[in-house]
Amino acid sequence: MNRDPQICTRCIMDRTVPGIRFDSEGVCSYCTEYLELCKHVLDVSAEQKEAKLREFIDKVKRAGRGKTYDCVVGVSGGVDSSWVLVRAVELGLRPLAVHMDNGWNSELAQHNIAALVQSLGVDLFTHVIDWEEYRNLMQAFFDADVIDVELLYDNAALAVNYAQAAKYGVKYILAGNNSATEGMRMPEGWNWLKFDKKNIKAIAKRFTRTRIRTFPAIGTFDFFRFRFVNGIRWTPVLDLMPYNKEHVLGELQRRFGYKPYPYKHYESIFTRFYQGYILPTKFNVDKRKLHLGTLVASGQMTRALALADLARLPYSSEMQLQEDRQYFLKKMGWSEAALENYLARKEVPHDAYPTERPLWLRCERTYKAIRASAGGR
Numbered sequence: 001m002n003r004d005p006q007i008c009t010r011c012i013m014d015r016t017v018p019g020i021r022f023d024s025e026g027v028c029s030y031c032t033e034y035l036e037l038c039k040h041v042l043d044v045s046a047e048q049k050e051a052k053l054r055e056f057i058d059k060v061k062r063a064g065r066g067k068t069y070d071c072v073v074g075v076s077g078g079v080d081s082s083w084v085l086v087r088a089v090e091l092g093l094r095p096l097a098v099h100m101d102n103g104w105n106s107e108l109a110q111h112n113i114a115a116l117v118q119s120l121g122v123d124l125f126t127h128v129i130d131w132e133e134y135r136n137l138m139q140a141f142f143d144a145d146v147i148d149v150e151l152l153y154d155n156a157a158l159a160v161n162y163a164q165a166a167k168y169g170v171k172y173i174l175a176g177n178n179s180a181t182e183g184m185r186m187p188e189g190w191n192w193l194k195f196d197k198k199n200i201k202a203i204a205k206r207f208t209r210t211r212i213r214t215f216p217a218i219g220t221f222d223f224f225r226f227r228f229v230n231g232i233r234w235t236p237v238l239d240l241m242p243y244n245k246e247h248v249l250g251e252l253q254r255r256f257g258y259k260p261y262p263y264k265h266y267e268s269i270f271t272r273f274y275q276g277y278i279l280p281t282k283f284n285v286d287k288r289k290l291h292l293g294t295l296v297a298s299g300q301m302t303r304a305l306a307l308a309d310l311a312r313l314p315y316s317s318e319m320q321l322q323e324d325r326q327y328f329l330k331k332m333g334w335s336e337a338a339l340e341n342y343l344a345r346k347e348v349p350h351d352a353y354p355t356e357r358p359l360w361l362r363c364e365r366t367y368k369a370i371r372a373s374a375g376g377r
């Protein structure tokens, strides 16, 4: 086995990433595609961005006239979504902050969210998920040996954000996803369609004896209903403004007493155990390659620094890893042997179980064709 896989000469993606190709200069297809697709965000002048942002803010304000809120901002406690909330308020919007608590929040995340909404004077809606039911669903995903255990959180969070927007007649959900820090395409097989309600239900049915009672799932048809009947748009608003993570983190710390996490998405204890331990150990996937690679390709981090970072343990310390491991075992009610057994088992693809991915892809194709024939982009 090649223990030193070829690494892209521009970013840090390597030969182990599914579907990667290298050109004659040793530059990979991931960063090349990213820089091409995100041109409209990365190569736009500050003035052009400012104009686009103004236009967008006016639209949100107009659509929200006479309503309690004019937008929903989903907050996780992470830097990206926290910054969206700050900017929304500064730009004169009236956001409702929405958070989904799945029982795995780190204390840091709780602290960050509370400090932020308090000093901004923003209403916060927190959906606290039924823990017993959620644990059963997680257990089912582990028993199913599928890779995207976070599909559960992401799907429920999407559902809760859309439901709150619909409840208040809000047309805009402002999201923290952005091209500058996470624009590089997720490699096929590293995650799964986040709107796959059918997959969640099928795996739950197969591996648990309990039915889904309160889990706020969202599927393809729900999404299209929210989008076209309720007219709700999901906008990656950070793409409309200059966005430098280092700078923003400093601002959040200075102005809101924000406490940083060592890596992206580490605001949840499960997420950091999943990304920092389960994914690399069981699935041979290190998502830091994607996150750090995007920062390098977009010029926010040097390649040398990213490679040095990548060489370290995907945890702030070995002690933290052991702490999280114990926390995970206790919270899931697992023994060490159960974890070892799970880690040793082979991965099963999501589509080995019933899935609505083909339906989603068909709907997406149809939607794109309609937009194209209507002269849209």
Ligand SMILES: [Zn+2]
Pocket (backbone or CB within 6 Å): 008, 009, 010, 011, 012, 013, 027, 028, 029, 030, 031, 032
């Ligand atoms: Zn590359």
